[in-house]
Amino acid sequence: MVARCVRGTDFDYGRLRVNLQRAPLRGFSADELLLRCVRSGDLIVEKSGGGDQQPVGRVVLFEGDEPAVPTNFAGRLRPGPGIDSRYMCYVMASLYFDGRTVAAVKRTTGIQNLDLDALMDNLVRIPPEEGQEKVAAFLDAASAHIDSLADLKRRLIALLKRRLSGATRSAALTQGWPIAPLRRLAQVIDCKHRTPQYVVDGLPVVSPGDVQPGRLDLARCHRFVGEDDFADLTEGPRRPMRGDIVYSRNASIGIAALVDTDDRFSMGQDVCLIRTADHDSRWLTLMLNTLGVEQLQEMKIGSTFDRVNIRQLLDLQIPAPPREVQEAEAARLDELGRQAAKVIAKLTQQLALLQERRQALITAAVTGQLDIPGVAA
Numbered sequence: 578m579v580a581r582c583v584r585g586t587d588f589d590y591g592r593l594r595v596n597l598q599r600a601p602l603r604g605f606s607a608d609e610l611l612l613r614c615v616r617s618g619d620l621i622v623e624k625s626g627g628g629d630q631q632p633v634g635r636v637v638l639f640e641g642d643e644p645a646v647p648t649n650f651a652g653r654l655r656p657g658p659g660i661d662s663r664y665m666c667y668v669m670a671s672l673y674f675d676g677r678t679v680a681a682v683k684r685t686t687g688i689q690n691l692d693l694d695a696l697m698d699n700l701v702r703i704p705p706e707e708g709q710e711k712v713a714a715f716l717d718a719a720s721a722h723i724d725s726l727a728d729l730k731r732r733l734i735a736l737l738k739r740r741l742s743g744a745t746r747s748a749a750l751t752q753g754w755p756i757a758p759l760r761r762l763a764q765v766i767d768c769k770h771r772t773p774q775y776v777v778d779g780l781p782v783v784s785p786g787d788v789q790p791g792r793l794d795l796a797r798c799h800r801f802v803g804e805d806d807f808a809d810l811t812e813g814p815r816r817p818m819r820g821d822i823v824y825s826r827n828a829s830i831g832i833a834a835l836v837d838t839d840d841r842f843s844m845g846q847d848v849c850l851i852r853t854a855d856h857d858s859r860w861l862t863l864m865l866n867t868l869g870v871e872q873l874q875e876m877k878i879g880s881t882f883d884r885v886n887i888r889q890l891l892d893l894q895i896p897a898p899p900r901e902v903q904e905a906e907a908a909r910l911d912e913l914g915r916q917a918a919k920v921i922a923k924l925t926q927q928l929a930l931l932q933e934r935r936q937a938l939i940t941a942a943v944t945g946q947l948d949i950p951g952v953a954a
Contacts, residue, residue, distance in 0.1 A: 580605055580614060580644035583651065585623055588637045591724060593666050595621060595639045605646055613646045613653060615639045618662040620654040620669065621647050624691045633689040634678035634696065636669035638662055652693060659706050663713035664943070668701050671940040702945050708952040712942050715949050723935045730924045730931075737917045744913055745867045748906045754898040760891035763822075763853035763861060766814050767887055768844040773806035780807045784845040785827040790866040791914065793823050793834040795842055802843065810843035815850065817842060820858045822851035824865065826885040831873045833865040847884055857900060859907035864895045 581600040589596040605613075615621060622636045636654070639645065647653055656665045672678045681695040704712070759765070773782070779801035787797040802810065817823065821836045826847045833851070835858055844850065853861060872893055873885060898906070941947040 584648045624652045625650040632679045634691045638666040661709035664709035668943045671943050674936045711951045727931050741917050749896040754896045757897045759893045763851045766850040773802045779803050781842040782845045785825040785847045788825040788834045833862045835862045857903035860903035869893045
């Protein structure tokens with residue numbers, strides 16, 4: 578028999594609900610469906626997985642009539658008689674927020690596993706069912722209001738990014754500047770293609786995930802090597818210099834970051850350097866992160882490649898106005914980028930505060946610290 582398989586990626590943690598839109602259809606035996614199939618009002622708990630910044634144990638509510646079965650990394654919780662499902666979902670969320678879920682997590686071979694029995698031993702506040710419904714309704718309304726505010730801020734962030742990208746494209750294309758492949762504008766220096774011996778405290782190694790559009794931030798690096806490996810990884814022209822561009826060749830990223838530091842670092846695998854003597858590095862960085870990304874996306878249509886090879890990178894078509902124009906336009910776009918970054922940083926901070934507000938409301942409501950009409954304290 579066929580049913581939706583509910584994975585961690587189908588958990589809508591903002592709404593604390595299951596989202597079946599992308600849940601795949603899988604075949605299950607009649608016995609499996611009998612034992613594991615969820616029904617409307619059940620809770621699904623993440624039992625295994627998580628990460629360093631995301632502990633395992635989050636819970637969402639399943640609503641709907643379509644047959645669905647949690648993945649093997651999740652479990653089904655079915656509230657008993659007199660227990661409102663929405664209220665219990667908020668209770669489980671409060672356990673996660675205040676750290677009691679983390680206390681029930683065990684780590685084996687680097688994987689987090691939730692001890693569900695230990696989690697369920699926690700004492701929680703259960704008002705009469707009518708009170709549970711009122712608490713849940715209050716939190717549903719408060720969450721919807723917070724979600725609308727958060728959605729507005731996310732739309733503003735997306736709008737700012739689109740306008741900045743549009744300004745960059747306009748600067749590149751509206752003047753009719755000559756266009757040339759990157760191979761005529763710069764030298765591409767590939768990494769050493771070997772895995773070094775990593776150390777806890779050493780010189781940073783830039784991996785694909787450490788590269789973000791704009792300027793290179795070595796604080797993002799999470800891998801380090803000693804002096805001997807550093808000397809080998811940076812042998813010859815591979816030693817990064819101020820004014821170089823660090824480029825992630827991973828096709829899911831394919832982005833460039835300008836080196837504006839003299840601090841020592843080396844390239845990890847799937848990372849290369851772009852070095853130019855006759856063109857402005859800031860201009861090339863901007864072009865690679867806009868027109869370059871667009872070209873890579875076109876290459877990926879109908880293809881299965883998972884990283885950018887050096888030939889593809891060298892073939893990217895880049896507008897090449899006179900250097901003085903590159904410098905002036907890069908300075909102007911840099912200033913626009915700084916202004917946008919300040920606004921985006923404030924909006925991002927406000928999003929974090931909204932999330933904190935939501936968590937505080939949930940915890941206060943289900944622990945009786947919040948005065949809700951019709952609910953006994």
